[in-house]
Amino acid sequence: MTVHAVRTGVWFIGARGSVATTATAGCAAIAAGLHPPTGMVTETPPFTDIGLPPLTSLVFGGHDTLDCPLPKRAEALAAGGVLPHGLPSAVGAELARADAEIRPGGPLAGDTRTDEQLITAFAADLEDFARRNELARTVVINVASTEPAPAEDDDRLPASSLYAAAALRAGCAYANFTPSTGLRSPRLRDAVEACGLPHAGRDGKTGQTLLRSVLAPMFVQRALPVRAWSGTNLLGGGDGAALADPAAAAAKNAGKERVLADTLGAAPEGEVHIDDVPAMGDWKTAWDHIAFDGFLGSRMILQTIWQGCDSALAAPLILDLARLLARSHEAGLTGPLAELGFYFKDPDGGPAALSEQYATLLAFAGRLRAGR
Incomplete structure (x- = not known):
């Protein structure tokens, strides 16, 4: 595979939701030169030449329990003023390609599969996505609706943790842009510590x-x-x-x-x-x-x-995280990345003030540049 052919997967949990649809449509629009990358921190000068995957190299897919096609979802967002009118048709081919890569999520009511069976199925979807699209690596990002915190006596993993466990099993970097449990379930502690993969945060900071x-x-x-x-x-x-x-x-x-x-x-x-x-x-x-x-x-x-508009605020940050985590994975970084706390309400350590978080992020960009 040549350098120019390297492709990076972005797998959304909640792939037909407003945030994922806005990010997918927005990436296509920016890559085609239809709109500027407003709100994308990784498109500013401090992040040039640090080895981030170009937007044109990103391939989108995901899990969702909904079946509304992405092009139709984008049209609804345009009707509501979230996306520019005319954009869904301008990037219709890209939306259709991403829609074809969305697989059924779960568990839905009546699903009798065990946690292990669900994790295995979700991981298989990720591995198939990477194989068919010849991806160098994949980043999984949870942008699904917030789930309630699990009860202490619940013997099942919440859906967000099932998806997170599947990401680790499939060898994917992971970010949780929601307040849901994700990787922070005590039952996943050993798997997280042993995974050798970069992961980041909880609950995106947008407004x-x-x-x-x-x-x-x-x-x-x-x-x-x-x-x-x-x-x-x-x-x-x-x-x-x-x-x-x-x-x-x-x-x-x-x-x-x-x-x-x-x-x-x-x-x-x-x-x-x-x-x-x-x-x-x-x-x-x-x-x-x-x-x-x-x-x-x-x-x-x-x-x-x-x-x-939450979706328009979140989408550029989602694209930032996908690129930064992909680059971190390529660079061999592992474990929680406190350096990405700039993007989260509940980061993996580091300062709480935005100015200090930004300084930390800039220093992290310098490390990635030096490691090229």
């Missing part, structure tokens, strides 16, 4: 928590004690429906609150509330209300409003 990771260090650096920090999220789409489940919402909120506790030294008063508003579709509004003390005890308030 409200991104802003929190910028603002919280400001209060610390200016010696302004934070008394309370409360937030509300209004969102629709698949995430809104999934997070209407209190157990799933609790898993999501844990990451949002962890950023504040890690940065401020302790969690301030206040909670994050998530409301499902189906009419909002793939768009989200996040409000934060921050109470803090100023000089001589003067009490002050900072309020922020973040309005955005």
Whole structure:
């Protein structure tokens, strides 16, 4: 295989969801020169010449329990303003190719297969994908809807952990862009430690928590004690429906609150509330209300409003992670990559402040460049 023929697989868990569809369509659009790579950190100057796979070399596939074809899913996203009108038809061939590589996920209700049987089946799908497409390596990224945290007495692995275990068995690098358990199940600890593969994070940082990771260090650096920090999220789409489940919402909120506790030294008063508003579709509004003390005890308030499209915020980060993990795998790196904490609410160690995480990421890019 020549250098120019090297192809890298990107396998999405939740491959027909909004985030995966946006990432797949967006990659095709950028590769064709139809749109600039807005939001892709790996397309900025510090990441040139570090050996990342080009966007034109990425081959997409995945698992999903839904059967809506990707081209139709993309048309729905365009109708909702997530994708530019006309883009689904412009990249229709690429979407159809990716759709042909999507395999049934699970387990669905009534599935009698054991955990081991499911892991074996999912791993076989990954191995077949790599073999047929002559891939040098594959990165598995979980972008499925948030699942509730498993009960302590549950003797079955959650779906996210089944997919994660299959990724390791198939020799694939892995990232978990959701708050779901994934590789962090205690039952997978031995497999994770022995796998010899790079993996990263949990729960992508795209909006409200991104802003929190910028603002919280400001209060610390200016010696302004934070008394309370409360937030509300209004969102629709698949995430809104999934997070209407209190157990799933609790898993999501844990990451949002962890950023504040890690940065401020302790969690301030206040909670994050998530409301499902189906009419909002793939768009989200996040409000934060921050109470803090100023000089001589003067009490002050900072309020922020973040309005955005989660899929469009997440998709470029997903493409970044796919490229960085593929390069890390090629370079022989193994284990949790704390250097990719810039992308996560719940990273594998490292600093909590965004500026420090970015500096760590830049240093990591330098290591990859030096290792070429």
